[in-house]
Amino acid sequence: MLALREVSKSYGTVRAVERVSLCVAAGEVVGLLGPNGAGKSTTVALATGLMRPDSGSVMIGAAGDPSNASVRRAIGFAPQELALYDMLTATETVKLYAQLYGAFRSRRQVLEALDMVGLATRADERVGSYSGGMKRRLNLAVALVHEPPLLVLDEPTAGVDPQSRAHVRGIIRARAASGCAVLLTTHDMEEAEKLSDRIALMDHGKIQAEGTVDELVAIHGAGSSRAAHGLESVLLKLTGRELRE
Amino acid sequence: MTGPLLALVCKDLRLLLRDRSAFVFTLVFPLVIAVLFGMVFGRMAVPGPITVALVREGSGPLAESFVGALEADPALQVDRVEGREEAIARVRSARCCAVVIVPEEFDMAAEALLTGGSMPIEVLGDPSRSAELGLLQGKLMEIGFVQFMLSVGDSARLQRQMALLRALSASDMGTSEDERAALLDLLAAAQRLAVAREEKVQRRLEKQISGDAAGAFPRLSAFRPVRIAQSAVVDDPVRPPSSFAVTFPQGVVWGLAGCVMAFVTSLSVERNRGTLRRLCAAPLSMHMVLAGKALACFCMALLMQAMLMVLAVTAFGVRPVQPALLLPAMAAIAVAFTMVAMAVASLFQSLGGSEGAGRSVILILALLGGGSVPLVFMPPALASVSAVSPFRWAIAALEGPLWRGGSMQSQLTAIGAVLVVAVVAAAIAWGALSLRRQSA
Numbered sequence: 001m002l003a004l005r006e007v008s009k010s011y012g013t014v015r016a017v018e019r020v021s022l023c024v025a026a027g028e029v030v031g032l033l034g035p036n037g038a039g040k041s042t043t044v045a046l047a048t049g050l051m052r053p054d055s056g057s058v059m060i061g062a063a064g065d066p067s068n069a070s071v072r073r074a075i076g077f078a079p080q081e082l083a084l085y086d087m088l089t090a091t092e093t094v095k096l097y098a099q100l101y102g103a104f105r106s107r108r109q110v111l112e113a114l115d116m117v118g119l120a121t122r123a124d125e126r127v128g129s130y131s132g133g134m135k136r137r138l139n140l141a142v143a144l145v146h147e148p149p150l151l152v153l154d155e156p157t158a159g160v161d162p163q164s165r166a167h168v169r170g171i172i173r174a175r176a177a178s179g180c181a182v183l184l185t186t187h188d189m190e191e192a193e194k195l196s197d198r199i200a201l202m203d204h205g206k207i208q209a210e211g212t213v214d215e216l217v218a219i220h221g222a223g224s225s226r227a228a229h230g231l232e233s234v235l236l237k238l239t240g241r242e243l244r245e
Numbered sequence: 246m247t248g249p250l251l252a253l254v255c256k257d258l259r260l261l262l263r264d265r266s267a268f269v270f271t272l273v274f275p276l277v278i279a280v281l282f283g284m285v286f287g288r289m290a291v292p293g294p295i296t297v298a299l300v301r302e303g304s305g306p307l308a309e310s311f312v313g314a315l316e317a318d319p320a321l322q323v324d325r326v327e328g329r330e331e332a333i334a335r336v337r338s339a340r341c342c343a344v345v346i347v348p349e350e351f352d353m354a355a356e357a358l359l360t361g362g363s364m365p366i367e368v369l370g371d372p373s374r375s376a377e378l379g380l381l382q383g384k385l386m387e388i389g390f391v392q393f394m395l396s397v398g399d400s401a402r403l404q405r406q407m408a409l410l411r412a413l414s415a416s417d418m419g420t421s422e423d424e425r426a427a428l429l430d431l432l433a434a435a436q437r438l439a440v441a442r443e444e445k446v447q448r449r450l451e452k453q454i455s456g457d458a459a460g461a462f463p464r465l466s467a468f469r470p471v472r473i474a475q476s477a478v479v480d481d482p483v484r485p486p487s488s489f490a491v492t493f494p495q496g497v498v499w500g501l502a503g504c505v506m507a508f509v510t511s512l513s514v515e516r517n518r519g520t521l522r523r524l525c526a527a528p529l530s531m532h533m534v535l536a537g538k539a540l541a542c543f544c545m546a547l548l549m550q551a552m553l554m555v556l557a558v559t560a561f562g563v564r565p566v567q568p569a570l571l572l573p574a575m576a577a578i579a580v581a582f583t584m585v586a587m588a589v590a591s592l593f594q595s596l597g598g599s600e601g602a603g604r605s606v607i608l609i610l611a612l613l614g615g616g617s618v619p620l621v622f623m624p625p626a627l628a629s630v631s632a633v634s635p636f637r638w639a640i641a642a643l644e645g646p647l648w649r650g651g652s653m654q655s656q657l658t659a660i661g662a663v664l665v666v667a668v669v670a671a672a673i674a675w676g677a678l679s680l681r682r683q684s685a
Contacts, residue, residue, distance in 0.1 A: 048526050072528040079526070083519035087263040088256070099252035100527040 001026045001150050001181035002047055007056030009042050016042040018205040019056065022183075026149065029172065029182040031196030033189075033231075035239050039205040040185045041080070044154050047183060048077045060150060073101055076148035080155045080185075082135045086128030090119050090138055093127060094145050101146035110145075117141040118167055133164030140168055144175065151175060151182045157191060169195060189232045199231070203239040249529055253537025254544060261507055261545060271503035272549055279489065279496030279553060283561060286488035286619075294322040295377050295384070296341040298332035301325065305352025307392070311364065312347060314388045321384060333369060342377040343370035345385070355392070363472040364389055370475060382473060389471030486564070490648040491619045493557040497643060498616040498636045500549040501578070502607050505586040508542040509607075512590045513599040535587070542586050546579035550643075563647065570646035570656050577663040578639045584670035585635055591677035610634040620644075635666040 002024040009017040017039045024030045032040050045051040046058055049066030063071045084093060091110050098105040105113070114120045117137035127135065140156055153172070157165040172195055176182050186192050192199060193213050201209045201216070209216055213231055220234045261267050301312055316323045324341065326332040332344035346367035355364045366385055370378040485491045515521035524534045554571060557563040565571055593603040613627075614636025620628060631637040642659040645651055 050522060050526055069528045069530050069533075072526065075526070077523070077526045079519055079523055081519035083523040085256070085260060085520060087260050092256075092259070096252055096256050097527065100249045100524070100529060102248065102528065 001061050002152075002183060003057075003059045004043070004047060005057050005059075007043075007046055007053040007058060009046060009051060009053050015205050017046065017053075020202075020205070020207055021056075022200055022207065022210075024150070024181040024183050026181050027176055027179045028197050029176045029184060029195050031192040031199045032183060032185045032202060033187075033192055033199055033235055034202035034208075035235075038202045038239070040202055041154065042205075043202070044152055044183070044185060048072070048075055048152050073146070074149050076143035076146065076151045078139045078143040078151075078153045078156050080158065082132075082139055084127045084135055084138060084142070087126060089124050089126055090114055090130075090141075091123045093138060094141055097142045098145045101148075103146040105145065113141050113145050114138075116144070116171060133160040136160045137164060137168060140171060144171070149180060151180055153182065153184045155186055156184065157186070157188065165191070189235070193231050201235060201238050208238045209234070249527075250533060250537055250540065253524075253529075253534065254541045257508075257511065257538060257541030258544060260511060261541070264507070267503070267507040267510075271500055271507055271545060272552065274503060275496035275498075275500035275549065275553060276556065278499050279493045279557070280561070281492075282495060282619075283487075283489040283492035286492060294320060295343075295381050296322045296324070297381060298326045298335045298341045298344045299323045300327075300329055300332050300344060300346045302349045303347050303351035304349075305355075307355040307364075308347050308351040310395075311351065311355075311388065311392055314391060315345065315384075318384060318388065320380070329369075336369065336371050339371070342374040343368050343381055345381075364392065365472050365474070368473055368475040378475070382475070385471050385473055485644075485648050487562060489557055489561040490563045491644075493553050493561070493563060494640045494643040494647065495616060495619060496553050497550050497578070498611050498614060498640060500553065501546055501582045501636065501639060502611040502616070504542055504546045504549060505582055505589060505607050506604050507545070508538060508586045509590045509593065509599045509603050510596075512538060513594065513596040516594065517596045539583050539587060543579045543583045546582050547575060550575040550578065557647075565647050566650040567646040567656065570653075570660075571643075574642040574646055574656075574660055574663070577660045577667070578642060581635060581639065581663045581667040581670065584667045584674065588670040588673040588677070591674040591681075594681075611636050613637070615640045635663075635670070638662045638666055 002022075004020055004022045006019045006021055007017060008015070008019055020039070020043060022030070022032075022043070032043060034040050042051065046053050047066070049058075049068070049072050052067045058066055060066050060071050060074050063074055066072050066075060088096070091107070091114070094110045094113050095105055098110070111120050111123055114123045117140055119134060119137060119141065122130070122134070127138065130138065136157065136159070140153070143151060143153065151172070156172070157168050160168070169191065172182060172184070176197075182195075184192070184195060196213070198210065198212055199216055200207050209220060211219070216234050217230045220237055221230050261271065297315075299312060299315065301308060312323075312325075315321060323345075324335075326335065326344075329344065329346065332346075335341045336344055344367075346369070348365050348367060351364060351366075366389075368378070368381065368385070370381070372378075512521070515524070521534070525531060554565075554575070558565065589603045589606065590599065593599040593601075611634070613631050614634030615623070615631060616636060618627070620631065620637065620640055623631065638659070642663045645656045645659050
């Protein structure tokens with residue numbers, strides 16, 4: 001569904017992404033892990049068409065390059081920052097994005113979308129009155145409202161309580177089970193392990209390692225058990241322990 | 246593509262109307278300015294006693310009697326002034342609406358009232374205070390009639406005048422006996438005529454009082470005891486009919502400033518909070534996102550102007566002289582200030598920049614363009630500097646159809662000037678964005 005082939009992107013003299021190739025098949029969840037400044041956000045921006053690569057290509061299914069506006073209809077994007085309008089209600093927010101993606105949604109359908117993320121009872125309240133966890137769930141509802149075949153989720157559970165985190169994870173699993181391709185970035189190793197079918201470890205703008213959790217632990221884990229700290233030790237081994245900016 | 250565009254416009258309008266500060270600054274503040282300034286300016290011209298400067302050049306008793314009657318009238322506030330120059334200066338500084346000059350020949354002319362003469366009065370007035378000048382004319386005529394009635398009714402005065410004339414004719418003035426006899430006969434005849442006219446006037450007055458007024462005073466109705474020579478002191482024939490006709494365009498200035506600031510800030514906030522990035526991730530081009538913002542700004546500017554104009558007409562008695570031209574003017578203004586918003590947004594992209602420098606620029610331009618001091622009251626030097634402000638052209642385009650009037654060509658020129666503002670602002674926005682793209 002998503003195919004990045006040899007994509008590179010530079011900001012001036014800084015090489016943010018260098019010859020990255022990554023594929024996400026329909027029904028698959030791929031976790032993109034890496035320390036801060038590894039190039040994850042740039043990769044996400046390239047995958048969603050927010051940036052054009054300096055070289056290489058990005059393809060969304062058979063539709064083509066996501067820098068083409070109509071191709072982006074196939075993408076559901078939940079950015080890391082809570083990019084929501086505090087003065088709008090949840091209903092208005094979901095309806096707005098449905099319209100922007102060319103999908104008409106009745107109030108009933110909008111309420112169903114909000115029910116899916118557990119916000120139906122507060123659908124007509126302004127987003128500004130929501131807690132961080134509720135905003136994070138609404139962020140996901142907005143990405144899902146037009147039922148895209150590809151979901152790009154940039155740290156979808158950052159800073160939320162365990163209940164909201166569990167709820168969001170359940171939704172991601174359900175979407176993948178229904179055939180949706182999911183590209184997920186996270187710093188939460190447990191989340192990556194629980195949700196991802198494959199993991200891509202990124203650092204210095206390059207994919208350092210790619211495979212299932214078992215494969216990564218087996219090849220790079222240095223005897224760790226298949227557990228969250230195992231994946232973490234793989235990450236630390238591959239990306240080093242020095243602090244990043 | 247109209248669906249997503251409309252969704253963006255509705256979103257921006259909703260956000261604006263729900264943002265209390267933007268709502269107040271865009272819709273409430275302009276209305277308060279228009280009404281408050283209108284009341285303040287209107288109060289300056291509230292009809293009370295008509296203030297006039299009086300120059301008495303005639304020193305006779307009749308002139309004194311006339312002046313006394315003027316001063317005693319409760320509808321007039323008469324300030325005696327020494328010379329014409331000082332009196333005219335008072336009119337120019339709006340301390341009084343007119344100068345009333347009782348000329349030197351007043352007494353002599355007043356003596357000839359019975360033989361068809363009239364009392365000469367000179368009035369130099371401020372043409373913008375036409376209502377007060379009209380009332381003043383009426384008052385002068387009324388006092389003139391009273392003076393006339395006094396001269397007719399005062400037999401002693403009449404007899405005194407005749408005796409004086411007789412005495413004069415009796416003295417040796419180099420006339421022959423025949424001429425002197427003829428003059429005495431003439432005076433005697435004049436006295437009989439005066440008495441006869443007095444009786445006739447008395448009869449007709451009684452007739453009028455008894456209700457049989459039809460046909461009364463057929464000749465006297467055309468008779469004017471006061472001959473008023475009126476001329477203008479201030480040579481500005483086009484003045485607003487009411488203070489609200491000036492202050493509602495002023496309110497529009499503040500509404501436009503509010504619109505521009507609201508949308509410049511909203512664009513920076515969207516950029517800052519990541520919502521702009523999210524919109525760009527949707528199947529929309531950046532141009533479409535900006536077009537949505539621009540269209541919302543246009544709608545808000547038009548809505549605000551329409552609201553103020555409707556209120557001006559329905560609640561504050563403003564009567565547009567060319568109503569058909571009001572809508573094109575408002576539309577052109579909305580286009581121009583949408584472009585101004587885009588230009589300011591492209592120049593000041595950070596939140597701090599748009600809220601600080603952007604707002605300051607807009608406020609200065611609004612103040613300079615007639616937001617605080619109406620253009621009609623601006624000193625000429627400041628009025629010429631105000632040409633750099635787009636708000637000044639907006640006011641000019643609105644004042645034309647609202648009260649200035651003028652030819653179709655002059656109105657289209659004013660609207661054209663507003664559209665030039667739009668083109669210049671669009672060029673600035675385009676240039677600033679191109680420079681940023683190049684530097685990025």
